[in-house]
Amino acid sequence: SQQGEEDPQALSIQEGENATMNCSYKTSINNLQWYRQNSGRGLVHLILIRSNEREKHSGRLRVTLDTSKKSSSLLITASRAADTASYFCATDNSRGSNYKLTFGKGTLLTVNP
């Protein structure tokens, strides 16, 4: 069953604007990760935030995590046409050595030039 659920399902913005995507999950996690998928390609890891962290930055990306609300957000600032892709959150709630992620259904971001 899906652990993470992204919101919105689709987002269309103009180049230069900021894009915010949200992820909600159901059970406690070790970490939460965000991935990007360009059309017809495999997923690429963007950023990982651990359960004891509240905010993380990487270039134009900012991720927040609120474990009390079981939610995370991904902010892409000053978006570019090249940011057009699907974005997935994935949660690690594994125990012991059985490390695995549970992915959400994704947000399709379209950045218009």
Place this chain on the structure above:
Amino acid sequence: NAGVTQTPKFRVLKTGQSMTLLCAQDMNHEYMYWYRQDPGMGLRLIHYSVGEGTTAKGEVPDGYNVSRLKKQNFLLGLESAAPSQTSVYFCASSKQVPGTGFYNEQFFGPGTRLTVL
């Protein structure tokens, strides 16, 4: 490094046929995974492996078998393909951060697009 590679890239099968998808990684990762991606469903875990010679079931294992005879390879088999197995299949690998007990990101292959008629 080639990273994670998958063969074939595309395949069309008839119902009842069998095939094997091959995943290879050259990063010496312990963990390997097979996912399927269907429109509107995100990625769902089929089977995974935490090391050479080990496999475990994921969320949607029925109709698939896997083997991990070598650390660098993870094979996904369909013994009798069904139209419901039409999907894009992704392989991924990962490793534990040494000495921490933490795991980091998964590295994905480019995918195999399978159509079962």
